[in-house]
Amino acid sequence: MSQDCKQTPCHDCSACAAAHGQETHPEENGWKKLALAAVLFAAALLLPAEGWVKLPLYILSYLISGGEVLVKSLQNIRQGKFFDENFLMTIATFGAFAIGEYPEAAAVMLFYQIGEMLQEAAAGKSRSSIVKLMDLRPDFARVIRNGKEEKVSPQDVQIGETTLVLPGERVALDGVILSGSGHIDTSALTGESRPVGAKAGQEVLAGCISVDGTLHIRTQKTYAHSAVAKILELAEHAASKKSSAEKFITRFARIYTPAVVAVAVLVAVIPPLVWADASFKTWFYRALIFLVISCPCALVLSVPLGFFGGIGGAAKNGILIKGGSYLERLAHIYTLALDKTGTLTQGVFEVTAVVPADGVQAQEVLELAARAEGHSNHPVAKAILHAAKAQKRPLTEGESVLERAGEGIEYKQGQDVILAGNARLLERFGVEGMQAGSGTCVYVAQNGVYKGRLELGDMPKPGAKEAVKQLKKLVKELVILSGDQPSAVEKTAQELGITKAYGGLLPAGKVEKVEELIANAPKGAVTAFAGDGINDAPVLARADLALAMGALGSDAAIEAADVVLMTDEIQKIAAGIRISRKTLRIIKQNVVFALAVKAGVLALGVMGMANMWAAVFADVGVSLLAVANSLRPLYFKE
Template sequence: MAGSGLIKKELILNGLNCAHCAQVINEKVSKLEGIEECNLNFINKKLTVNINESKNEEEIISTIINIIDSTEPGLDIKIISDSEDDKEDHDHGHDHSHNHDVSKKDLIKLIIGSIVYIFGIYQIFTGIESKFADLLFIVAYIVVGGEVLTKAVKNIFRGQVFDENFLMTIATIGALAIGELPEAVGVMLFYQIGEFLQGVAVGKSRKSISELMDIRPDYANLKTGSEISVVSPKEVSIGEVIVIKPGEKVPLDGIVVEGNSMLDTSALTGESVLKEISVGDEVLSGFINKNALLSVKVTKGFGESTVSKILELVENANNKKSKTENFITKFSKYYTPVVVIAALLIAVVPPIVIPGALFSDWLYRGLIFLVVSCPCALVLSIPLSFFSGIGFASKNGVLIKGSNYLEALRDVDTVVFDKTGTLTKGVFGVTKVNPVGISEEQLIEYAAIAEVNSNHPIAQSIIKHYNKKIDLDKIEKYEEIAAHGIKVLYNGDFILAGNEKLMKQENVLFDRAEEIGTVIYISVNKTYRGHIVISDEIKPDSKEAIKSLRSIGIKKVVMLTGDNEKVANNVAKELGIDKVYSNLLPNEKVDKIEELYKGRTEKEKIAFVGDGINDAPVLARVDVGIAMGGLGSDAAIEAADVVLMTDEPKMISKTMDIANKVNKIVWQNISFALGVKIIVMILGAGGVATMWEAIFADVGVALIAVLNSMRVMR
């Protein structure tokens, strides 16, 4: 189930290589009754739909297939159910001028057409047998452009007028009509060569992205008694034991029950340093076992495993489109019709209005507009740039949930950090025990009794330090007060363990501690019995992370923490943080974020970096929520917009670098594509540009834009 009352279906459209067609399919399917949500990811050729379960599912799927076939016939369609592993195959022969899957057929056709065209040019150049040269040009035109002509006619009957097939057909037939045979054939030939090369480039970029995300395991070695059988990871149940041999990928999350080895975690974390693991350690799917046999008890099914969640996040990241992508989608809907109308006006109006103007001259100028009018360079390269950026980030240990967040990161000028577990290790230790009227051991015992039922890192550090068993049956009452501490009635003693707020609230007289660290004050039967100091260590790369953020243009770095003012100020001073807010409850953190937003513009965005568990309200409020150390943490992956799969703060600036690079390339492509097209249209209208320039402004610009998009992955 995709959600309450919804059925999720995925359709793989093998052979889909036309960005414009993908756009048309997505638009038509999204308008169907019963479709609650629809997204066609052109990069991985996947159409995902959420169908209202009250509707006839089979009928809707059949309608979707008809839409796909009518828009782009000949695709190999595979239907994947959300709740089933079975797949339906709908095989059709390829039949679309954009489907350049680097086949021998395409290549042979282009080679033959090129040879005939070159021979025709040679005939004209030598001045011999000009009629034979005309025949050669017509033969070359049919060989190279026959498929385009056929598709144009079919698409007209389907109501698809403003596609490239139609535009190229009208432009080249118009050139033939006014006697420009060599140019008409040359334009069709170079259009097809450009489309072929564009298909090769898109195919390579898809392959590069696939390689970046090549972490899905193919099989698992299931151990049953003394037998080992090779099965699909989907067939393994929680609690079963799998064997991972040296060189194999870990197929499922689990706990090591036998063996010691070194694991390569780079596919998930981007870290090149091998990780040593032994019995009792957790291993995650996607890791690679390097040098010894391991037996692992499975803790998560395949669908819930780390590798499945990561791949699902990356593949579905395209669902959340950036403002730029949405703009280009809307722009392309109006751009082509406007340019076609302009072409028609240029061809018809001047010969009527301007004395002595030749219709053939102005028709030629209008035809140039037709060739330039397709927005493929933008429709193809911009989603490709964002998806490449998301894929590249994931290879570096960063999950970005959508291109909208990748775009938003570009405008972030303020980064707000949580302290514990983000800038500090979150590993607390008892550094000082200061008793009053009792022994150190007794003070620690009282503290451990109070904290024994708490999962907070500070509580766990006290229990670890005490290292003795506590009789839980003697706990008569237990109350945990947020941002204050704990009240416990144990064996007749009323114990308080918490901060200054708790002591004041309970009217306990105490001596304020001067030490740096988190101070736990202990009171027994309303009598102050001393304090314990818990310290947390700053991460080694936190200082470098703050410094690198400033180097990429971050204006303000803020820290929010529930810790006391002294500890917070000490950490902020050491790291060079601009502003610090301490002693905050979770809801007060949101209030501080609201304060930061006052007086800000749309272009001044805030990112918050936290642990993804306790900071969900803040992560939800800011423009970009970043979860630290989210590897394997379901809560972190759910709460944040960006998940850093290691807990290194330095990865934040690296993520912003990737975002800046992607956005830079996107705007390079937009400026270049529109700039060249506008220049060629102006020159064409003025009679300066020829169809050669027009074909460059179409397929040449698209090819360059696609190749430029691939730079994201370097």
């Protein structure tokens, strides 16, 4: 959505109008004008050859169908922008009138405009897949204030307020269910086709629909920071970042158009000067045909539309790509680095063993760990609290918690200091006596004395092994980068069939590893990283391409990512790569097809073997075929 139409939709932006819930029908008026121009053109053709009204009818048809082109051409000339398709069409048709080819002059403009309208309709179809995401936007929120229900705008609801969602209504803001149960439809957000169960204590995201239950939800985020607002922001700006291919076409058109005009002038002037029997009228006509054929519409329209189609097709498959440049990078991934927890594995830990130090009871180790982890949202903390049958609790006076990224928790209460984390954390405080365990280990110390360790297991996600097989076929190098213990990382790597795995990495360590992977990759190769949490934000920002897994709940990850996967399925990465590669193949097909046809008809035109009707096909016809081909990515299904 453009900046100017944040409040009021612009006149010709159907996407903006849809976002504001308004209807615009500029295409209806356009088709009516073209229908009138076509009737006048047909009437002129059917009149007797000597009919005096033929020329006025051709001129009227020409002005009705091409008036907009003439106005744009004049406006551009005033601004010093001479060489675009409007200028080419204007001088070509003026020339046709000058040499008495009235039917062809009117026909060229009429069919050109019909082609433009059809292309706009095709572009609208491409936009609609993105605009459909606007349906996510909740129209209102039922908020309970002073015991009464009020219907307000979602933007007016504050954190901590209670909202009511009736069956069939959309959840307005992210929150936690206080009471009520049923099923919620998350398909618009995650692509999950089946409704999922909802009950008290469960988190729900804005944009979901309550299928059959009445839910009371405590708001956790304002609308501006909700999952649905983030998705809409991505969708509205998805096409704002040009790919290198799009930039090339823009530069190409700037050089190509003046070159074409220069060649057309030479075609019109040189043959009559060189050859005595060459007619100026004949060669001038051929020059006009040359101009019509050479309009770069097929390239200028189909390439960006192809990228937009790819972005729309990916969105339908639950993959949000922030722009054409990122779609292009996604297609050229050479090295893919993956986080482990929450990306390859379920991120649902379970305490499998408690190993106390000598003279310490296992229950004491578990209780100390639960005290330290009682303020953390990390999956490991949840597993420890579950094992200790404790609850997450707010800090009270005299308590302090420092969560050291990639290491663990430092918890203080008065003079009591509890450490719960990996071996690095305890070594930082000079604690000794730790012994390595299997899987993910949380070592516990109190006031500098080692108390024991907890061993936790984390299973690979369903389908992760098959997804890794697919990725191995699509990228040259697959690597795991994780902050978990090296033994746990190595175990996961072996289970999934990944040969390179690095564990025990702090966020800065992940960044260093990614920089090393980038340095070792061939020049121009793309190194991507896929992660799911706030700790991954630095490495996501550093990678050539950042993919956020299941990032609807992680603001930091969604901001840093270039591609957002709306579920936490690793299979979506392979699907995104395939969609992007198919999209680029289609764009290349368009470029080759357009240039080949234009080159062939240009040659025929210069030799006098192609008339203005062939020129119309080479311009409008090729453009329509290329645009139709560009829409294919919208229907990709993974």
